Amino acid sequence: MSGGLHFNRGRPCRISVSYSMKNNTDNEQDETYLQVRNVTKMFGTFAALKDISLDVNEGEFVCFLGPSGCGKTTLLRAIAGLDIQTHGKVFQGGREISDLPASERDFGIVFQSYALFPNLSVNDNVGYGLVNVGTSKADTHARVVELLSLVGLEDQGDKYPAQLSGGQQQRVALARALAMSPGLLLLDEPLSALDAKVRVHLRHEMKELQQRLGVTTVMVTHDQEEALTMADRIVVMNDGNIEQVGTPEEIYGSPASPFVAEFVGTMNFLKATKGENSQIMLGTHTLTLNDAEKAKLNGSSVLACVRPEDILVRGVDDSTANSFDTKVKNLEFLGSFCRATLVYGKDDTELQADFSINLVRDKGVEEGGNVRIALPANSIHIFSAG
Amino acid sequence: MTDQTLSSASPAIVKPKLSRDDYVMRAFVLVIGLWLVVTLLMPLYAMLSKSVQDKDGLYIGLTNYIEYFSTPALFYSINNSFFIAFLTTAITISLASVFAFILSRSTIPGKGIFKSIALLPLLAPSLLPGISFVYLFGRQGVLKDLMGDYSIYGPIGIVMGEVFYTFPHALMILVAAFSIADARLYEAAEVLRSSRIRTFFTVTLPGIKYGLISAIFVVFTLVITDFGIPKVIGGQYNVLATDIYKQVIGQQNFQMGAVVSVVLLFPAILAFAVDRFVQRKQVAMLTARAVPYEPKPHTLLNRMFFLYCCIIAVMIVGTIGMAGYASFVTFWPYNLELSLNNYDFDVMDGGGWGSFYNSLELAAYTAVIGTSVIFTGAYMVEKAKGFGLIRGIIQFFCMIPMAVPGMVLGLAYIFFFNHPDNPLGFIYGTMPILVIVTITHFYTVSHLTSMTALKQMDPEFETVSASLKVPFFKTFLKVTVPVCLPAILDISIYLFVNAMTTVSAVIFLYSSDTALASIAALNMDDAGDVAPAAAMCMVIVATSATVRVFHALLSRGIAAKTQKWRKR
Numbered sequence: 007m008s009g010g011l012h013f014n015r016g017r018p019c020r021i022s023v024s025y026s027m028k029n030n031t032d033n034e035q036d037e038t039y040l041q042v043r044n045v046t047k048m049f050g051t052f053a054a055l056k057d058i059s060l061d062v063n064e065g066e067f068v069c070f071l072g073p074s075g076c077g078k079t080t081l082l083r084a085i086a087g088l089d090i091q092t093h094g095k096v097f098q099g100g101r102e103i104s105d106l107p108a109s110e111r112d113f114g115i116v117f118q119s120y121a122l123f124p125n126l127s128v129n130d131n132v133g134y135g136l137v138n139v140g141t142s143k144a145d146t147h148a149r150v151v152e153l154l155s156l157v158g159l160e161d162q163g164d165k166y167p168a169q170l171s172g173g174q175q176q177r178v179a180l181a182r183a184l185a186m187s188p189g190l191l192l193l194d195e196p197l198s199a200l201d202a203k204v205r206v207h208l209r210h211e212m213k214e215l216q217q218r219l220g221v222t223t224v225m226v227t228h229d230q231e232e233a234l235t236m237a238d239r240i241v242v243m244n245d246g247n248i249e250q251v252g253t254p255e256e257i258y259g260s261p262a263s264p265f266v267a268e269f270v271g272t273m274n275f276l277k278a279t280k281g282e283n284s285q286i287m288l289g290t291h292t293l294t295l296n297d298a299e300k301a302k303l304n305g306s307s308v309l310a311c312v313r314p315e316d317i318l319v320r321g322v323d324d325s326t327a328n329s330f331d332t333k334v335k336n337l338e339f340l341g342s343f344c345r346a347t348l349v350y351g352k353d354d355t356e357l358q359a360d361f362s363i364n365l366v367r368d369k370g371v372e373e374g375g376n377v378r379i380a381l382p383a384n385s386i387h388i389f390s391a392g
Numbered sequence: 393m394t395d396q397t398l399s400s401a402s403p404a405i406v407k408p409k410l411s412r413d414d415y416v417m418r419a420f421v422l423v424i425g426l427w428l429v430v431t432l433l434m435p436l437y438a439m440l441s442k443s444v445q446d447k448d449g450l451y452i453g454l455t456n457y458i459e460y461f462s463t464p465a466l467f468y469s470i471n472n473s474f475f476i477a478f479l480t481t482a483i484t485i486s487l488a489s490v491f492a493f494i495l496s497r498s499t500i501p502g503k504g505i506f507k508s509i510a511l512l513p514l515l516a517p518s519l520l521p522g523i524s525f526v527y528l529f530g531r532q533g534v535l536k537d538l539m540g541d542y543s544i545y546g547p548i549g550i551v552m553g554e555v556f557y558t559f560p561h562a563l564m565i566l567v568a569a570f571s572i573a574d575a576r577l578y579e580a581a582e583v584l585r586s587s588r589i590r591t592f593f594t595v596t597l598p599g600i601k602y603g604l605i606s607a608i609f610v611v612f613t614l615v616i617t618d619f620g621i622p623k624v625i626g627g628q629y630n631v632l633a634t635d636i637y638k639q640v641i642g643q644q645n646f647q648m649g650a651v652v653s654v655v656l657l658f659p660a661i662l663a664f665a666v667d668r669f670v671q672r673k674q675v676a677m678l679t680a681r682a683v684p685y686e687p688k689p690h691t692l693l694n695r696m697f698f699l700y701c702c703i704i705a706v707m708i709v710g711t712i713g714m715a716g717y718a719s720f721v722t723f724w725p726y727n728l729e730l731s732l733n734n735y736d737f738d739v740m741d742g743g744g745w746g747s748f749y750n751s752l753e754l755a756a757y758t759a760v761i762g763t764s765v766i767f768t769g770a771y772m773v774e775k776a777k778g779f780g781l782i783r784g785i786i787q788f789f790c791m792i793p794m795a796v797p798g799m800v801l802g803l804a805y806i807f808f809f810n811h812p813d814n815p816l817g818f819i820y821g822t823m824p825i826l827v828i829v830t831i832t833h834f835y836t837v838s839h840l841t842s843m844t845a846l847k848q849m850d851p852e853f854e855t856v857s858a859s860l861k862v863p864f865f866k867t868f869l870k871v872t873v874p875v876c877l878p879a880i881l882d883i884s885i886y887l888f889v890n891a892m893t894t895v896s897a898v899i900f901l902y903s904s905d906t907a908l909a910s911i912a913a914l915n916m917d918d919a920g921d922v923a924p925a926a927a928m929c930m931v932i933v934a935t936s937a938t939v940r941v942f943h944a945l946l947s948r949g950i951a952a953k954t955q956k957w958r959k960r
């Protein structure tokens with residue numbers, strides 16, 4: 007694992023644990039746990055969600071990722087029945103819930119504010135729903151203790167929310183949301199009120215807990231790192247639309263649109279023209295593409311996208327495919343690696359590349375110097391320009 | 393996908409199903425709306441229509457208004473009312489701004505005591521200063537020489553009384569305005585070596601601008617709608633509020649009473665509208681990052697400030713003290729021996745001690761029922777989902793009582809509840825109608841206090857409850873009410889004290905069985921029993937003060953008990 011993105015590339019991380027032992031083998035192919043069908047949400051004349059369709063499998067952890075105002079919360083609230091969609095349908099566990107109020111749906115929810123009841127102890131907060139369904143005192147207590155130990159707060163039950171740290175409050179909210187064993191766990195930016203260290207720690211814990219319980223989970227976030235590390239699948243949203251749905255590797259490795267490419271991670275967008283034999287011309291340099299990208303070539307000018315960390319220097323010589331000379335305009339030290347701004351071609355087109363400290367030392371990369379780089383065919387993504 | 397083509401052809405609008413909570417909340421919203429229609433709108437409508445009818449109830453258009461404006465004796469009161477209101481507003485605001493400035497921006501000792509004294513007039517019925525000034529400056533007054541050739545009975549007495557009565561109202565608004573001003577501006581001014589006077593005009597004044605405007609309109613409204621003071625000390629000087637009383641009680645001319653009411657309604661509504669507009673702006677000024685101002689000591693100024701506060705405090709205590717002293721004097725000014733004779737209300741007209749017990753009963757019912765109705769109503773209107781239009785209309789209804797003078801409301805109740813066709817007529821002349829009119833009269837402030845408290849609650853409490861399948865009313869009782877308890881107590885004490893002291897809203901509605909202490913005081917004063925009237929006022933003051941002290945202790949107890957979860 008390298009850089010700030012802690013996910014395992016190349017290894018599928020789909021979860022197969024099914025939640026609460028439901029038998030789901032009969033029609034696994036066409037039956038998903040949560041189905042959103044053509045959902046549109048209007049606020050007056052403004053469409054916050056535009057014909058959204060989405061499937062979430064049982065036991066899956068799905069993240070809604072997107073910039074502020076893109077409709078993530080709106081979609082989550084529609085799924086919860088808090089602000090019901092204007093058009094479209096929602097199914098959960100095979101049951102249509104499109105028009106049901108929140109109280110008749112089956113979910114637990116954690117808000118950014120946690121919404122813990124300030125005048126009730128941690129125990130009473132967690133047991134709030136249990137008491138109501140007539141669970142006996144002893145059973146409630148046992149369940150509360152179980153839930154609190156699940157989130158690592160077994161000795162905090164008698165405190166009030168205000169006496170806990172932000173991270174502890176968040177875990178109480180999580181325990182409360184799980185108390186009734188909901189079929190669906192909804193999280194609206196549950197970590198965003200916490201400071202960076204705690205956030206990274208809780209990210210890990212929450213993911214582990216979710217895997218252990220196998221509860222189908224939908225989390226809203228605008229933090230790509232959070233989405234990439236926690237989600238089984240990410241739903242990238244923009245302006246009320248879904249841009250792409252895929253595993254973290256798919257989202258990061260093969261973004262479906264320039265928006266996704268730019269929003270998740272860093273990406274160079276290089277203007278290129280179509281050359282012969284399904285090659286492209288980057289100025290005077292000829293680049294070869296892999297077959298999948300070749301198929302996307304239509305029109306004479308395209309955008310060739312490369313991530314800074316995919317740019318090669320080691321072992322690159324004049325004979326290497328897709329290689330050309332660049333000049334180092336700027337070299338920025340970022341701790342574990344350096345970000346270089348390279349320029350190439352007649353008009354000094356800029357290009358960002360991430361070099362390891364080792365490489366910089368070994369190859370003697372320095373500002374003003376020259377370096378030959380290669381853009382491996384498999385790392386180039388093609389989008390039509392304009 | 394076939395799905396897509398299907399849906400784009402005819403996107404059916406999803407009609408959300410309502411949960412049981414939704415039904416219950418909406419039912420509550422409708423009930424509260426209905427309550428306001430019956431206790432507020434229909435009476436006001438009855439009054440408006442009465443003003444365009446003749447004695448037999450026939451529609452005569454604006455004839456009554458034409459008569460009103462062609463009778464100098466009547467419309468001249470408009471002049472008088474405005475004159476008194478303007479003058480009082482100018483004096484009260486000047487005195488109160490300086491006092492508020494000192495309380496919030498200086499380091500003089502005893503600020504807490506000064507503030508408590510300044511708020512004392514809130515505990516008294518508005519006729520108390522009138523009575524007190526009669527003893528101080530009247531024909532047999534202790535200080536009558538100060539008056540020279542002038543008489544206290546008339547505009548001078550009214551203005552003095554109104555200043556006493558409105559001072560704490562203005563002070564509370566202004567202290568709040570000063571205390572939210574941002575300290576960083578002062579620090580900036582200090583660093584720039586701005587002179588104190590310049591700082592005052594460039595920083596202080598703009599900072600309290602909205603508070604100042606708000607205070608001006610509140611005082612103006614209080615004065616123009618007040619009835620107690622001009623009644624007691626106004627002599628031949630007529631104002632709108634006393635005109636209504638004279639038309640209705642003196643001449644039984646209900647139509648003209650309605651006309652005067654409508655005339656009085658105008659300035660009150662205007663002042664209210666401006667105040668609401670300004671208040672909305674004020675909220676935006678208080679940014680989350682404002683740093684409270686820490687006053688710095690300044691010796692010479694402090695001495696002047698201290699002196700100023702002492703003078704004001706002496707005047708307030710003196711006014712109440714005079715009434716208190718006079719109430720114990722056996723026979724003013726001939727027998728100055730102290731006795732409890734004047735407290736023997738049962739031998740006097742006006743209702744006796746029974747009226748005091750009635751007042752207690754009214755205050756208790758108003759506090760308990762009023763707080764329940766208003767807080768629950770505010771909760772439902774705030775939290776119910778959907779029903780946007782109806783909730784908006786109810787929010788607006790809740791603001792109306794503030795703009796309706798008590799006398800006008802009382803008169804409107806006569807027209808509405810005493811109408812032979814009204815099935816609710818049976819409550820006329822009973823305790824319930826007094827409770828209802830008092831709740832309605834003081835609805836707005838209580839409603840706004842509730843809303844402020846409710847808005848500070850996390851809006852997702854109800855959502856979380858719904859996801860845990862807990863009905864909203866359980867969360868209301870287990871979370872909302874306990875967390876809002878300080879505000880709820882504030883509302884109940886506000887209603888209690890106002891029910892104890894109010895005169896204007898109930899003066900047309902009491903019967904011999906339901907005479908009230910404040911009205912007994914008024915009637916005794918009317919009958920020339922000024923000392924017993926003073927005594928009754930003192931009983932009211934003592935009661936309000938006791939309840940306030942009790943409230944303070946209770947609040948402190950609650951704060952101590954709940955500080956575990958309120959503070960980190």
Ligand SMILES: Nc1ncnc2c1ncn2[C@@H]1O[C@H](COP(=O)(O)OP(=O)(O)OP(=O)(O)O)[C@@H](O)[C@H]1O
Nearest residue numbers: 049052054072073074075076077078079080081228
């Ligand atoms: N009640 C509402 N009335 C009108 N517009 C709304 C309402 N709620 C949301 N919107 C609009 O809908 C769009 C999507 O809002 P939403 O809250 O879903 O964004 P988001 O993706 O959750 O953003 P953030 O990351 O800032 O929370 C925004 O443009 C917002 O202004």
Ligand SMILES: [Mg+2]
Nearest residue numbers: 078079080226
């Ligand atoms: Mg959001």
